[in-house]
Amino acid sequence: MSGSPVQDVVIDVDDLRMVYPAPKVGTAATVAVDGVTFRVARGEIFGFLGPNGAGKTTTISILTTLLQATSGRASVEGIDVATRPNDVRRKLGLVFQRSTADEELTGRENMTIQAGLYGRRGPAVDRRITELLTQMDLAAVGDRLVKTYSGGMRRRLELAVGMVHDPKLLFLDEPTLGLDPQGRAGFWRYIRSLRDSGGVTVFMTTHYLDEADQLCDRIAVIDHGKIIATGTPKELKDGIGGDSLEVAVAAGAADLSPLVTSMPGVKAVSRRDDTYRVKCTNGEQLIPKVVLAAEQAGISVRGVMVLKPTLEEVFLELTGRAYREEGEVPKAEKNGSNGEAGVVEARP
Amino acid sequence: MMLPVASLVRREYLRWIRAPTWVISGLMSPILYLLLFGQAFDLGKLLPAGTPPAELAAVLSGAPNYFSYFAVGMVAFASVTAAMFSGTGIIFDKQLGILQRVLSTPISRRSVFLSSLTFRGILTLIPAFLVVGFALLLAHVPDVAGLTVGSGVTVLNAAQFLAAALVLSVAFTALFLSFGFAAQRIESYFGVVTILQLPILLTSNAMYPTSIMPTWLQYIVAFNPISLAVNIMRMSLFGTAGYPYSAAVYFAGLLAWAALFIGLAMLLASRALRTNPAASPTGGALSDAIAQ
Numbered sequence: 055m056s057g058s059p060v061q062d063v064v065i066d067v068d069d070l071r072m073v074y075p076a077p078k079v080g081t082a083a084t085v086a087v088d089g090v091t092f093r094v095a096r097g098e099i100f101g102f103l104g105p106n107g108a109g110k111t112t113t114i115s116i117l118t119t120l121l122q123a124t125s126g127r128a129s130v131e132g133i134d135v136a137t138r139p140n141d142v143r144r145k146l147g148l149v150f151q152r153s154t155a156d157e158e159l160t161g162r163e164n165m166t167i168q169a170g171l172y173g174r175r176g177p178a179v180d181r182r183i184t185e186l187l188t189q190m191d192l193a194a195v196g197d198r199l200v201k202t203y204s205g206g207m208r209r210r211l212e213l214a215v216g217m218v219h220d221p222k223l224l225f226l227d228e229p230t231l232g233l234d235p236q237g238r239a240g241f242w243r244y245i246r247s248l249r250d251s252g253g254v255t256v257f258m259t260t261h262y263l264d265e266a267d268q269l270c271d272r273i274a275v276i277d278h279g280k281i282i283a284t285g286t287p288k289e290l291k292d293g294i295g296g297d298s299l300e301v302a303v304a305a306g307a308a309d310l311s312p313l314v315t316s317m318p319g320v321k322a323v324s325r326r327d328d329t330y331r332v333k334c335t336n337g338e339q340l341i342p343k344v345v346l347a348a349e350q351a352g353i354s355v356r357g358v359m360v361l362k363p364t365l366e367e368v369f370l371e372l373t374g375r376a377y378r379e380e381g382e383v384p385k386a387e388k389n390g391s392n393g394e395a396g397v398v399e400a401r402p
Numbered sequence: 403m404m405l406p407v408a409s410l411v412r413r414e415y416l417r418w419i420r421a422p423t424w425v426i427s428g429l430m431s432p433i434l435y436l437l438l439f440g441q442a443f444d445l446g447k448l449l450p451a452g453t454p455p456a457e458l459a460a461v462l463s464g465a466p467n468y469f470s471y472f473a474v475g476m477v478a479f480a481s482v483t484a485a486m487f488s489g490t491g492i493i494f495d496k497q498l499g500i501l502q503r504v505l506s507t508p509i510s511r512r513s514v515f516l517s518s519l520t521f522r523g524i525l526t527l528i529p530a531f532l533v534v535g536f537a538l539l540l541a542h543v544p545d546v547a548g549l550t551v552g553s554g555v556t557v558l559n560a561a562q563f564l565a566a567a568l569v570l571s572v573a574f575t576a577l578f579l580s581f582g583f584a585a586q587r588i589e590s591y592f593g594v595v596t597i598l599q600l601p602i603l604l605t606s607n608a609m610y611p612t613s614i615m616p617t618w619l620q621y622i623v624a625f626n627p628i629s630l631a632v633n634i635m636r637m638s639l640f641g642t643a644g645y646p647y648s649a650a651v652y653f654a655g656l657l658a659w660a661a662l663f664i665g666l667a668m669l670l671a672s673r674a675l676r677t678n679p680a681a682s683p684t685g686g687a688l689s690d691a692i693a694q
Contacts, residue, residue, distance in 0.1 A: 118506050143508040154499040158417045170409025171507040199420075215503075 063132075064223055064255045065094035065117065070126035072112050072279075086112040088279035089126070094257055094272075099249055101270030102259040103365070105377065109279040110259035111151065114227050117257070118148045130223065144172070147221030151228040153208040154215075157201040161192055161211045164200060165218045172219040179218075186214040189244065206237045213241070224248070226258035230265060242269045263365040263377060273365075275372060282372045291363035294371040296321075297337030298361040301330045301344060304354035313347045337361070406509040410517035414491065418525065428484030428529045432476045436537055440476070441547055444468045445610065461611055463633075464640035469547035473537035474639060475608025477530050478570055478632045482602060484529040485574035486595045488522035489582020493591055496674075505675060515671040518579055519664070523572035530567045551639050559638035562649065566634035566656065573627055573660035580667035583674040608632055627659040 072087040087109040094100040102110045115121040117128055119139035128135045130142045155164045165183045169175060187196040190210040195203065203211065209232060216224065226245075230238045246269070248254040260266050266273050267287045275283045275290070283290055303310060310330050311323045319335040334340050337360035348355045369377040445468040446458050455466070465471035495501040504514060534549070541548025578595060585591040603609070605619070606628035612620050623629050633652045637645060 120502060120506055140508050140510075143506060146506075148503070148506045150499055150503060152499055154503040156413060156417065156500060157498075158420050159413065163413075163416060167409045167413045168503075168507070170412070171406045171504060171509045173405050173508075175405060 062096045063093050064096045065092075065100075065128070065130055065257060066132075067092050067113075067117070067128045068126055070113065070116060070128055071124045072109070072116060072121065073124045085279055087116070087123070090276070090279070090281050092274050092281060092284060094255060096255050097249060097253055098271040099245060099256040099258065099269060101266040101273045102257070102276055103261070103263070103266040103270075103273050104259075104276035105261055108276045110261075110276060111227055113276070114148075114225055114257070114259055118146060118225050119143055145221065146223045146225055147216040147219065149212050149216040149224070149226045149229055151231060153200075153212055155200045155208065155211050158199060160197050160199055161187065161203070161207075161214070162196045164211065165215055168215045169218045174219055182220065183214075183218060186217055190214045191240070205232050206234060209233050209237065210241075213244075222253065223255045224257070226256065228259055228261065230260070230262065238265070245269060263369070267365050275365075275369065277369075277373055283368065287365065290365065290368045292335075294363055294368050296333070296335040296363060298363070299330075299332040299334055299337045299340055299344065300357075300359040300361060301332060301348075301355060302357040303328050303330070303348065304356055307353040308351060310344075310348055310351075310353055313351055314344055317343055317347075406507070407513045407517045410504070410509070410514065411521045414517070414521045417491070428487060428526075429480065429532060431483050432480040432529070432533050433536060435476050435479070436473060436533070436540070439609075440469050440472045443472075444547065445471075459640075460644060461613060462640075463611065463636050463645070464552075464643055465636065466550045466552070466640075467547065469537075469540075470550045470640070471611075471636070472609060473533070473549040474635050475606070475628075475632050476537070477533045477567065477635065478606075478628045479603055479608050480529040480533040481526055481567060481571040481631075482574050482628065483599065484526040485522070485571060485578050486599065487578075488518070488526065488575045489578040489580070489585070489591055489595070490588060491522075492518065492579065492582040493585055493588050496586070501675075511672060511675045512668075514675060515579075515583075515668060519572065519576055519667070522579065523568075523575040526571035526575050527568060530571065552641065554641070555639055563635050563638040566631045566638075566653070569653075569656050569660050570627060570631035573656070573663045576660065576663040576667040580663070580670040583667065583670040602626070602628060606632065625655070627656055630656040630659070 068091050070087055070090045071085070074084040074086055076083045090109070090113060102113060104110055112121065116123045117130060117135060119135050119142050122136060131145045133141045133145070135142050155161070156167075159167070162183055165186070166175070166179070169179045169183070184193070184196075187193045190213060192207060192210055192214065195207060200208065200211065209229070213226075213229065216226075229245075230241055233241060242265070245256055245258075249256060249271075258270070270287065272284065272286050273290060274281045283293070285293065301310065301314075305328050307328065309325075311325060314320055314330070314332055315323050317334075317340065319340060321333040321335070323333070324331045332340065332344070341358050341360070345355050345358065366377050445462070449458060449461075459466065462468060462471040465474075492501070495504075501514075505511075537549035538551075539548065540546050541550055581591055581594055585594070605622045606626040607623050608628055612623050612629075615623060630652045633645065634649050634656070637649050637652075642649065
C-alpha cells in the first residue's frame with residue numbers, strides 16, 4: 055500500500071469511493087463506488103463484472119483520470135491517478151462504452167489524430183494504423199467516413215483507436231456491447247492474443263456473464279458499488295459449491311437423501327418430487343456412487359445430469375437475487391445488443 | 403507539444419471542409435442586410451437636396467455614401483454572426499463523448515481550448531472577407547449601391563482593417579466558445595446566442611452614425627466591441643477626420659474586450675474540462691452518463 059510499487063501489480067486500488075453530489079436540494083447523493091479495493095497483475099485480463107449501475111464505469115473513469123474519486127487511492131503502473139493524471143494518461147489506452155469516433159472523419163483519420171494526441175506521427179504510426187485496421191477487419195473501410203460504418207465496425211474502430219499508441223495497459227468499458235456473436239468471438243480472440251503475444255494487461259468491464267467467464271483470467275464481481283467477490287472464474291464457481299447433480303428417480307421410490315448426504319464431496323441435497331439436486335465438489339465422480347447406492351436400495355434411477363456452476367449462480371448466491379432480474383437495458387448505440395447472457399431487451 | 407494541438411486543429415479543419423454550412427449560415431444575415439436594408443435605407447437621401455458631399459461625409463465618418471458606411475459595419479457583423487457557431491462543436495463533442503476521449507489522452511487542457519480558439523477565430527474571418535468582396539462588387543452593378551473606397555487607402559490601412567477584423571473575430575469566438583463550454587445542450591446555447599445577436603448589433607454604430615442617437619445610447623455604443631472595431635475599420639478606409647480618439651485608443655478598447663472574453667472562455671473551459679464532478683458544470687451530464 056505504501057509508496058513502493060510492486061513490480062507486477064499494474065493497477066492498485068485501495069478503498070476507492072465515489073459519491074456524486076445530490077443533483078438538487080432534497081435529493082440524495084449517489085454512492086456509485088463504495089469502498090472498492092483490488093489489484094490487477096501484469097499480463098492478466100481482469101474483468102469487472104456487474105449489472106448496469108453497479109459502479110463499473112465510474113471505477114474505470116477514475117482509473118483513467120476522467121473522474122476524481124471522493125476518497126481512497128488508485129495507482130496505475132505505480133503512478134497515483136489523482137496527483138499525476140497526465141503521467142497515467144500516457145500509460146493507458148481507453149475504449150469507451152459508446153462510439154467516440156468522429157463521424158465526419160474516416161477511420162484512418164480518427165486514428166491518425168488520436169496518435170497525434172499522444173505526440174506520435176510518421177511512417178511508423180501509419181504502418182501501425184494499417185496493421186490495426188487489418189487486424190480489426192476494417193482495412194476495406196479505413197478510408198470511408200465513420201458515419202457510413204455499421205455498429206460492429208464502429209466498435210472495432212473504437213478498439214483500434216484505443217490501441218493506436220501501443221499501450222501496454224488497456225481499459226475497455228463494455229467493449230462488446232452491440233456486437234453480434236461472431237464479432238464478440240473475434241474480439242475475444244484479439245484480446246487473448248494481445249495478452250499472449252503482446253504482454254498487454256487488460257482491465258475490462260462487462261455485464262455479460264459468459265464473457266467474464268470465458269475471457270477473463272480474474273473477475274471482481276461488483277454490485278451496488280461494492281466488490282462482493284474476487285477470483286478466477288473457476289474459483290468463484292467452485293466457491294459456491296462446485297457442481298450440482300440432478301438425479302431423477304422413479305415415481306414413488308424411497309427417499310434417496312439419507313444415502314447421498316453422507317457421501318464424500320456432497321455438500322447439500324434438496325428434493326423436489328422425484329428429482330434430487332445434489333451439490334457436490336466433483337459431479338462426474340459422484341455419479342456411479344449415487345447410482346450404485348440407489349440400485350442397492352431398490353430405488354430406480356431414471357436419469358442423472360451434471361450441472362456445472364455458472365457465474366449466474368455465483369451472482370445469485372452472493373446477492374440473493376438473480377442476475378437477469380435487474381431489468382437492465384444495454385446502453386447500446388444503434389441496434390441494441392444480441393440479448394445474450396441474461397440481458398433483457400426491454401424498451402423500444 | 404505542438405503535435406497534439408495540430409492534431410485537434412486538423413480534426414476541426416477536416417470536419418469543416420466537409421460541411422462548411424455554418425459559413426453560409428453566418429453569411430446569410432450580413433448579405434441580406436447588404437442586399438435589402440443597405441439598398442433601401444439610404445441616410446444620405448434624407449438630407450435636404452443640395453447638401454454638399456462634405457456635409458454628408460461628416461455625418462458618415464468620412465464615407466462617400468451611406469452604403470459604404472453601412473457595408474463596413476456589416477463586415478464586423480459578419481464576424482460576429484460567424485462566431486455564433488463556434489461554440490456548437492464543443493457541445494457536440496461533449497454529448498458524443500469525443501471530448502471525453504480527448505481528455506483521456508495526455509494532451510494539456512489548455513491545448514484543447516487554444517486549438518478551438520485559433521481555428522475558429524481565423525475561420526470566422528472568412529465571412530468577413532466575403533462580405534467585403536461582395537460589397538466591393540456591388541459598386542460595379544448598375545443601379546445598386548456598393549462599397550466605394552477612397553483612393554488614398556494604403557497597405558498599412560488594409561492591414562489595420564484586417565487586424566481589427568481579426569481581433570473582433572477572436573474576441574467573439576472566445577465569447578461564444580465560453581457559452582459552448584458552459585452549455586449542456588445545443589438548444590440552450592442557441593437560445594442565449596440568438597438573444598444576444600440583435601442587441602449586440604443594434605447597440606453598435608454598424609448601421610447608423612452615433613451622432614443621430616440619443617445620448618444614453620451613445621454611451622453604450624461607444625463601448626460596444628463592434629463599434630470599436632468598426633471605428634478602426636472605417637478610419638482605415640475613409641480617413642480619421644471627426645473621431646475624438648486615435649485608432650490606437652479604439653484598438654486598446656477592442657483588445658480589452660478580447661482579453662475579457664478569452665479570460666472568461668478559459669475559466670469556463672477549465673471548469674468544463676476539470677475532472678471533479680462536484681465543481682464542474684459538466685458534472686451533471688457526466689454523472690448522468692455514468693449513472694445509466
